[in-house]
Amino acid sequence: MKKCTGPCGQLKPISEFTIDRKNKDGFSHQCKVCKRKGNQLSKRKRNQLNGHVRIIKTLEILGQPHTEKEARGLIQEIKRSLTNFQEN
Numbered sequence: 001m002k003k004c005t006g007p008c009g010q011l012k013p014i015s016e017f018t019i020d021r022k023n024k025d026g027f028s029h030q031c032k033v034c035k036r037k038g039n040q041l042s043k044r045k046r047n048q049l050n051g052h053v054r055i056i057k058t059l060e061i062l063g064q065p066h067t068e069k070e071a072r073g074l075i076q077e078i079k080r081s082l083t084n085f086q087e088n
């Protein structure tokens, strides 16, 4: 048995942990369930980050708008990005 350091914090059989050679006992600190949750979270974070990057890039372009029409298009793009970001 091994105690999970993840959100569940439960004592679980070693079969519930993934192999991780970096650790002394050769098994991951977090159980499979928590690991999977962690991966989902990082994927979500990555999506949020992508949203941020998109907004920043758009703002950078917006700093030098060529035409009013173009600027309006970019503002729409930011609004869309923000909506997507909130949905995540």
Ligand SMILES: [Zn+2]
Residues within 6 Å of the ligand: 004, 005, 006, 007, 008, 009, 010, 030, 031, 032, 033, 034, 035
């Ligand atoms: Zn766990």
